[in-house]
Amino acid sequence: MVTFSNRKGYKLNPNTLLYEKVRTPLRHRLIGVLRFLLFSFAVTVLVVWFYTSVLGLELPKTILLRKKNTEWTSKLELMHKRLDAVQNTLWGVAGRDEGIYRNIYGMNQIDPERRYSGFGGVNRYDYLEDMGASTLLKKTIKRVDFLTKAAYVQAVSFDDVFAISRRAGDMASCIPVVLPMNPSSKYRLSSSFGYRRDPMNGRTKFHAGIDFAMDIGTPLYSTGDGIVEKVTFDLRGYGVQVIIDHGFGYRTRYAHLKTALVTEKMRVKRGTLIGESGKTGKSTGPHLHYEVLYRGHAVNPYNYLDFEMETSEYETMVSQASEASGVIPPSKLPGKK
Ligand SMILES: [Zn+2]
Numbered sequence: 001m002v003t004f005s006n007r008k009g010y011k012l013n014p015n016t017l018l019y020e021k022v023r024t025p026l027r028h029r030l031i032g033v034l035r036f037l038l039f040s041f042a043v044t045v046l047v048v049w050f051y052t053s054v055l056g057l058e059l060p061k062t063i064l065l066r067k068k069n070t071e072w073t074s075k076l077e078l079m080h081k082r083l084d085a086v087q088n089t090l091w092g093v094a095g096r097d098e099g100i101y102r103n104i105y106g107m108n109q110i111d112p113e114r115r116y117s118g119f120g121g122v123n124r125y126d127y128l129e130d131m132g133a134s135t136l137l138k139k140t141i142k143r144v145d146f147l148t149k150a151a152y153v154q155a156v157s158f159d160d161v162f163a164i165s166r167r168a169g170d171m172a173s174c175i176p177v178v179l180p181m182n183p184s185s186k187y188r189l190s191s192s193f194g195y196r197r198d199p200m201n202g203r204t205k206f207h208a209g210i211d212f213a214m215d216i217g218t219p220l221y222s223t224g225d226g227i228v229e230k231v232t233f234d235l236r237g238y239g240v241q242v243i244i245d246h247g248f249g250y251r252t253r254y255a256h257l258k259t260a261l262v263t264e265k266m267r268v269k270r271g272t273l274i275g276e277s278g279k280t281g282k283s284t285g286p287h288l289h290y291e292v293l294y295r296g297h298a299v300n301p302y303n304y305l306d307f308e309m310e311t312s313e314y315e316t317m318v319s320q321a322s323e324a325s326g327v328i329p330p331s332k333l334p335g336k337k
Pocket of ligand 1: 191207209210211288289290
């Protein structure tokens with residue numbers, strides 16, 4: 001039996017006399033969905049607008065983000081305080097490094113430019129601009145970099161101090177303390193350290209060393225262990241001169257020699273024969289101009305020299321030094337005393 005019903009979504013087919021399901025075209029269905037979406041969107045926008053602009057309230061998401069932001073800002077501020085402490089400690093270490101450790105071994109001060117400057121490179125922090133980092137974040141990152149570099153410089157400095165401290169036992173034999181010639185040789189202190197009238201032109205000039213007047217050809221010896229840094233000849237200045245680097249900040253200069261008997265880079269002991277006195281260069285008479293330089297500055301050699309040293313002790317030192325270097329000292333040469 002056919003039941004007549006008027007169910008929605010069904011339609012009577014006059015040919016078959018059967019109710020058949022009405023098929024809505026796909027286009028109509030899509031339009032319907034789109035309409036629904038547009039309507040929902042409009043309602044959402046309206047609600048958000050009403051909530052934020054009219055009522056002046058914040059969306060839960062905004063509240064959450066604001067909270068997170070505050071949290072991160074305070075974390076960064078806390079980090080800055082910790083960096084203050086790190087910096088204080090680091091500067092304390094650097095101060096002790098310069099004032100004590102490097103000082104003990106006569107090492108030069110580290111260039112403050114190097115010690116207290118950050119990393120170079122103009123575009124180093126461009127990426128921070130690109131990611132829209134806050135001023136505080138940029139400041140923090142730059143500071144971490146700055147302290148990282150300072151710590152690196154400090155570590156390198158300690159490596160240098162450590163390397164030189166392993167030779168600390170040698171320090172006593174490196175410091176230039178003995179006379180540059182045998183105490184028994186004929187010599188006279190002809191000019192002292194400091195300001196004096198230039199014997200050549202009469203003008204007041206700083207004399208960076210002391211002069212020992214002595215006969216040409218007097219044997220001269222290194223006043224401490226070291227390495228020959230320079231052997232040069234200058235017609236107008238120091239004449240034939242030898243400069244020895246003793247390490248620990250000390251260097252000595254022996255000028256106006258007749259001959260130098262050492263070569264650059266040669267290792268010498270205290271008492272090694274290095275040359276013979278003369279009157280080469282700007283010199284009024286035969287003499288040795290002797291300088292002690294500490295960290296590149298001339299200091300008064302008189303304060304270092306041991307004038308009390310016995311001749312026998314000096315000669316023992318010379319023969320030991322020559323044994324160490326395999327060179328026969330002039331006193332042992334045939335024909336000498
Ligand atoms: Zn001089």
